[in-house]
Amino acid sequence: MRRDRRGPLLPGGVVAIVLLVACSPPESPSGGETKQSTGAQAPQTATCPAPTNDVPLDLEMGIPLAYVSGLGIFNVYWGENWDSLPGNFQRADIDKALKDVVATTYFDKLCQYGVPGFHFEGSATTGGFLYPCQGSPGPVTSTLTLFEFMSCAEFASPFTSVPFALGAPNPVSCVPCGALPGSDCFTDPVCLISPNPTGLRVYVLLLPSGTVIDDVVAKSCKDYGAYHFQIPSRANPLLPGVSQGRPINIAVIPTQCHSTLPGLVAAITHEIVEAATDPTPAEHWIDFSSGTTKGGFDITKVLSLFKKGEAADICQDMGLSEVDLTAADGTVFGVAPYWSNADNACVPGQAAPPTDTTAPVTTASGAPPANGSGWNDADVTVTLTATDPGSPSSGIKEIDLSATGAQPVPATTVPANPVSVFFAVEGITDLTFHAVDNAGNVEADKHLDIRIDKTPPVVTWTGNAGTYGVGDTVAITCSATDALSGLASSTCADVNGPASSFGLGPHTFTATAMDLAGNSTTVSITFTVEVTAQGLCDLVREDSTDPRLAAKLCRILNEGAALPPDCCKALRKLLGEFVEEVVDHIPAAFTPQQAQTLIDDALTLVPTTCPQPANDHDDDDCDDRCRTHRDDDDSRATAGLAR
Numbered sequence: 001m002r003r004d005r006r007g008p009l010l011p012g013g014v015v016a017i018v019l020l021v022a023c024s025p026p027e028s029p030s031g032g033e034t035k036q037s038t039g040a041q042a043p044q045t046a047t048c049p050a051p052t053n054d055v056p057l058d059l060e061m062g063i064p065l066a067y068v069s070g071l072g073i074f075n076v077y078w079g080e081n082w083d084s085l086p087g088n089f090q091r092a093d094i095d096k097a098l099k100d101v102v103a104t105t106y107f108d109k110l111c112q113y114g115v116p117g118f119h120f121e122g123s124a125t126t127g128g129f130l131y132p133c134q135g136s137p138g139p140v141t142s143t144l145t146l147f148e149f150m151s152c153a154e155f156a157s158p159f160t161s162v163p164f165a166l167g168a169p170n171p172v173s174c175v176p177c178g179a180l181p182g183s184d185c186f187t188d189p190v191c192l193i194s195p196n197p198t199g200l201r202v203y204v205l206l207l208p209s210g211t212v213i214d215d216v217v218a219k220s221c222k223d224y225g226a227y228h229f230q231i232p233s234r235a236n237p238l239l240p241g242v243s244q245g246r247p248i249n250i251a252v253i254p255t256q257c258h259s260t261l262p263g264l265v266a267a268i269t270h271e272i273v274e275a276a277t278d279p280t281p282a283e284h285w286i287d288f289s290s291g292t293t294k295g296g297f298d299i300t301k302v303l304s305l306f307k308k309g310e311a312a313d314i315c316q317d318m319g320l321s322e323v324d325l326t327a328a329d330g331t332v333f334g335v336a337p338y339w340s341n342a343d344n345a346c347v348p349g350q351a352a353p354p355t356d357t358t359a360p361v362t363t364a365s366g367a368p369p370a371n372g373s374g375w376n377d378a379d380v381t382v383t384l385t386a387t388d389p390g391s392p393s394s395g396i397k398e399i400d401l402s403a404t405g406a407q408p409v410p411a412t413t414v415p416a417n418p419v420s421v422f423f424a425v426e427g428i429t430d431l432t433f434h435a436v437d438n439a440g441n442v443e444a445d446k447h448l449d450i451r452i453d454k455t456p457p458v459v460t461w462t463g464n465a466g467t468y469g470v471g472d473t474v475a476i477t478c479s480a481t482d483a484l485s486g487l488a489s490s491t492c493a494d495v496n497g498p499a500s501s502f503g504l505g506p507h508t509f510t511a512t513a514m515d516l517a518g519n520s521t522t523v524s525i526t527f528t529v530e531v532t533a534q535g536l537c538d539l540v541r542e543d544s545t546d547p548r549l550a551a552k553l554c555r556i557l558n559e560g561a562a563l564p565p566d567c568c569k570a571l572r573k574l575l576g577e578f579v580e581e582v583v584d585h586i587p588a589a590f591t592p593q594q595a596q597t598l599i600d601d602a603l604t605l606v607p608t609t610c611p612q613p614a615n616d617h618d619d620d621d622c623d624d625r626c627r628t629h630r631d632d633d634d635s636r637a638t639a640g641l642a643r
Helices: 011-017 091-102 108-113 143-155 174-179 189-193 261-277 299-308 311-317 533-543 547-562 568-586 591-602 618-639
Strands: 034-036 071-080 118-124 201-209 227-232 247-254 322-327 333-334 338-340 345-347 363-367 380-387 396-405 409-414 419-423 427-437 446-452 458-462 467-469 473-482 487-489 495-498 505-515 520-530
Touching: 011 333, 011 396, 091 118, 091 333, 108 261, 108 338, 118 143, 143 201, 143 247, 189 227, 201 261, 247 261, 261 311, 261 333, 261 338, 299 311, 311 338, 338 396, 338 458, 363 427, 363 446, 380 396, 380 427, 380 446, 396 419, 446 520, 458 505, 458 520, 473 487, 473 505, 473 520, 520 533, 533 547, 547 568, 568 591
Parallel strands: 071 118, 071 201, 201 247, 467 520
Antiparallel strands: 034 118, 227 247, 322 333, 338 345, 363 380, 380 419, 396 409, 396 427, 427 446, 458 473, 473 495, 487 505, 505 520
16 A cells, blocks of 8 residues: 655755755846747647546645646757857757647657646846856856856846746745745745745756766766756845745756757756655655655665656656657657656556566575474574566565564564575574565565474483392383474383393493484483392292292301401302202202392402312311301291291
8 A cells, every 4th residue: 555745855965955945145247148949838638637646656645736837848958159169059959849849749648747738938047247146057067056046047147038937926935935034035944945835937957068067965867967946036136025935846957968969858848847846845735755765764765766756757767768759840849758648658658567466475594494394403594585577577576574473573564585594492483574666565474384393302311220149120211202293203202120130340321312403312210230149049939839848948048148358268169069959959940040040149249359170278267267157047048048
């Protein structure tokens, strides 16, 4: 949706210059050469079309125009002996061309904007003895200087042949300043920049070949070929009461910038059209969309209003700068096409340009890209790239985006393409986006889920006692969890069973878990299975089918455990008895496999400090201690192991 402008919009660079204008006092008058026309006005069409506003290029109305009659066109040739200056277009040729233009229907479509038509009034040159204003601009001039010249030429109308400006004093600012004794509205900043839509004359100020306008920030022929502006009239004793603040609408034409007469006339008509429809630039009829973002005024785009927003600028920006027309006598002259809201086209002679009605298309790519499960294990930068497939393509204006979820992003409009968005928060973020092209086509919302999980899974082992006897039971539980993306795989498995089934010594088990984002965790546990007399006794009771035999074997084991560490021979003797009893009771009490396990475990009870059996002997003292110790503990061992 488009929106009309409200309030003044000031062209900063030009206004800054205009604020410094001060006209020098007029010199003694002398007549300037004048060439008048018949003043014939071009016929108007029978009906005036309504200025619709249904496509982006249409002009919007700001301050309404207030013309009470048709507008006059008056040429001012700023240069002494104009026709004799080298390289100049001839005055008669330019005047005739403009008379030919107003005799056609070229200006008729401007009536939809409130411009009631044109007539050619004539022309004047400068110079001569005691000419009251600057007679020639010289090789280099400035906007300040030419505004001062036009103010002077209009002020000294009886002596310059430049007619007085027609129109009302600016009702907002120039009536008050004109009422002050000794004041001059031309030097009053407020009056100078206040729009006045009542001016009934456009002064075409032509600069001679070889003259350039150099305002430091911009230069004619380099940065522009022509322009227009409005200044207020000065106080004039010949027009008491209504002299100050009348609008002087000026079309500034540096002829140095144009090599052919049709091209020159096209530049003149370009500025006349815009001086009539937008006398104070960007204040009246203008394509406001060239300075907006999503329907609101954007100060960063203000220059677009002056380059692309006025009626003829729209067509020039489309590459339509000149159309040839033929006068009744066969003379060919150029005119500048201008935009007609009613036609949705540039007129005259231009078909409605094709419009872009195709919405743009935006693609999203993440870096690094998500894995096959749609997850990332690191920060992600999403790049949104839009294309405009319309024919013609109006180009991408902006990309709009927002996000909800783990990392919210407020609704944001980015006037750029492509656009990058950085995501670092773990979890799932839903990114919503679409593009808008310069024709106003809006892409349907698209969505992209950004899934980030930088945290590895958790693997937990529980129930590990660390050390187990051969008669113990191992019951260790393994669990794997992942709170974000979830588990993709896990080797986690419980470790269960009789300790004896694992064998003696240390045992290590490892579990690895990986989540859907690719993070992995590996955790290991270790436990040791060892042999003790009590543990082996428990295993005997568990395996044996004969309780009496089990009690006997436990007594032998207990006696061995009670021996002093250095009684190696006695211990081996006891363990020998243990082995004989186990072997003798296969298969009545033990299976061969059970028996082998019991024998292997029993032999590990011999301390590593004991010598090899060939050297195994206990001294007499040791034998006595071993026998005594065995006798003392016999009853207690039997009672304790037989329970």
